[in-house]
Amino acid sequence: MDISRRQLHLVSADAARRSGVDGADQEGNLTLSTSLRSPRLSSRSRASGHLEEPLLDPEAAAEAGESPAGNGALPPHQPPRGAHNSERARRHWRFAASHVSKLMPDNFANSDSDTASILSERRLARRGGDRSRDAIAQTFISTLAGTLGTGTVLQNQSIAMEHHPGVWSPGSDARCIGLMLVSSYINVLLACIPVGILAGALGWSPTLVFIMNFLALVPLALLLGETTEDLAVRFGDTVGGLLNATFGNVVELILSIAALRKGLYTVVATSLIGSILSNLLLVLGMCFLFGGLRFQQQRFSPLANKVGSSLLFVACIGIIIPTMAKRIYGSEVMTDAAVINLSHAIAILLMFVYFCYLTFQLKTHSDLFASGESEDNPALSLSGALAFLSAITVIVAVCSEFLTGAIEAVSEKFNINPSFLGLIVLPIAGNACEHITAVFVAFKNKMDLAIGVAVGSSIQIALFAIPFTVLAGWVMGTTFTLDFDVFSVLMLTVAVILAYFVSSDGSSNWLLGLQLIITYVLIAAVFFLEREPKHRSGGH
Structure with a gap:
């Protein structure tokens, strides 16, 4: 599974900053964490070729003093400092570890059928008159990340939700x-x-x-x-x-x-x-x-x-x-x-x-x-x-x-x-x-x-x-x-x-x-x- 190193650093910095874990503990837990954020394209990110990543953990975001949809993850080279053994730290790392398990290959044994279901739901949303497809689109990206690897999805945004010009591509x-x-x-x-x-x-x-x-x-x-x-x-x-x-x-x-x-x-x-x-x-x-x-x-x-x-x-x-x-x-x-x-x-x-x-x-x-x-x-x-x-x-x-x-x-x-x-x-x-x-x-x-x-x-x-x-x-x-x-x-x-x-x-x-x-x-x-x-x- 090709999970990008940038994604791992982002979640480590987020969880460490919110729980008070220092740089040594953060680096040591890199293998237990993945992104707490779900990729979402905006007009600015499409122009720059990068993904904005809204928080998926509202409770943790509230404790950190920011909105669930906000950004602000610290860069990997600026780890926060704090205590190691707080209950808050353990809870955040458990949350991170649970999201890693969602991207493991054995959970995607039926990823093809999952993707098909999501594609079909996207079509059904319009056929049935329900055009609120944000959640379906985010799940589609997440499924692609689990099937192809996060790095592959980030490098090939055209496969997912990127807008194409009206010319042959x-x-x-x-x-x-x-x-x-x-x-x-x-x-x-x-x-x-x-x-x-x-x-x-x-x-x-x-x-x-x-x-x-x-x-x-x-x-x-x-x-x-x-x-x-x-x-x-x-x-x-x-x-x-x-x-x-x-x-x-x-x-x-x-x-x-x-x-x-x-x-x-x-x-x-x-x-x-x-x-x-x-x-x-x-x-x-x-x-x-x-x-x-x-x-x-x-x-x-x-x-x-x-x-x-x-x-x-x-x-x-x-x-x-x-x-x-x-x-x-x-x-x-x-x-x-x-x-x-x-x-x-x-x-x-x-x-x-x-x-x-x-x-x-x-x-x-x-x-x-x-x-x-x-x-x-x-x-x-x-x-x-x-x-x-x-x-x-x-x-x-x-x-x-x-x-x-x-x-x-x-x-x-x-x-x-x-x-x-x-x-x-x-x-x-x-x-x-x-x-x-x-x-x-x-x-x-x-x-x-x-x-x-x-x-x-x-x-x-x-x-x-x-x-x-x-x-x-x-x-x-x-x-x-x-x-x-x-x-x-x-x-x-x-x-x-x-x-x-x-x-x-x-x-x-x-x-x-x-x-x-x-x-x-x-x-x-x-x-x-x-x-x-x-x-x-x-x-x-």
Whole structure:
């Protein structure tokens, strides 16, 4: 472990000055101490190339007569003088030794997964509306220090949080992309990309094509989210919100368009509804369940949850109207042309509602979604981020094309309803990493962030992805309407109502989570057992 000597001297000087240990004792305890400060970049430190280091021990800082965020560590060559054996000295050295243990290699056996979790939390903070990422950023630096060595982090600040100019910077971009690629064990699935593409191009077994391309989409979705977040940080809240709206569900959008081109209207409709159901029932339920197993009761903001639920109700109404109008009034009154025109009008209105929601979230009522201001800087250069995002998007499009092309063959071979593949299987590809991280943050009692992810992702699908798919079909000349299967729409409405009732009071427990999960399993069982769809959703 490469812990810089400057860090060791700083903590020794700090602890010695606050406890009265002289230079001999300080030098003798160098091997037992590490930095009591967590690196943090400021405008001045970025300009000078050094890190400011705020104190992490408020009690010790108060006794020393300085604020926890202040500086003022004595240089290593100016050790303070004082008594050796005071209780205060022993307490400070114990505090220093405890921080050394946090940087030991055996505590970082799972450092890759820790880093991945932190990267994902950073993305989730914006997706869920919580933009207070200071603590996450500091933990990210600390994890890097434990994984790469403090000296490595200090010498390569571009890997962490340093601001890059908007020009091509191959060296630092390559290091940052390399860090993203090794930051999660899930990225091992990137090896499925060449196999899946080759299998699809050469016409190998449809089952192999489906499985390989499905697995390839899981890490690609993770990399897309991190790159999108990097661009969102650069452009600010407004443009960043639009970027997250566009690329936050890009895997679902590309899958839907690829299936739409092949005429798989039922798969398109069920995959979009399935994404909402998995967020509202499965993910939210797992957050409540695992968080409730650790904490008897967890609290979160009921007002933000109320806003999200009302938006989902609006989306449900927009889907119910064309679905039920034709069945109530008959095809003579509600002709196919009328349903198509009605769907286009509703899609435009739903997207308008979504952009109004972005204004509400990011501008007029941002205090409901943010707990404080944060300082964050992009890790990639602008050119590097755009190039990496474009490359990933192209690969996602290719994998999605082969995946959707194998759906019918897999459905026939294993006698599985295509609606089940769309409702249950396909949403996993685009949301698996995010869902896992949402459960982890709920286990850490960060319920506002976890619920923001589940409800926020549902809003993006309902008010952006579904209308976008309808309008994309209009442009492509492939008609896709909001005339969905009645049972699917009914289950969507039930899920929205149930999710609202279990979270309306701003508290949760494990039993509420279990109810949501059981509801999701019951819905999945219906689609699994149904062999022939009764209605071809969305197609005319």
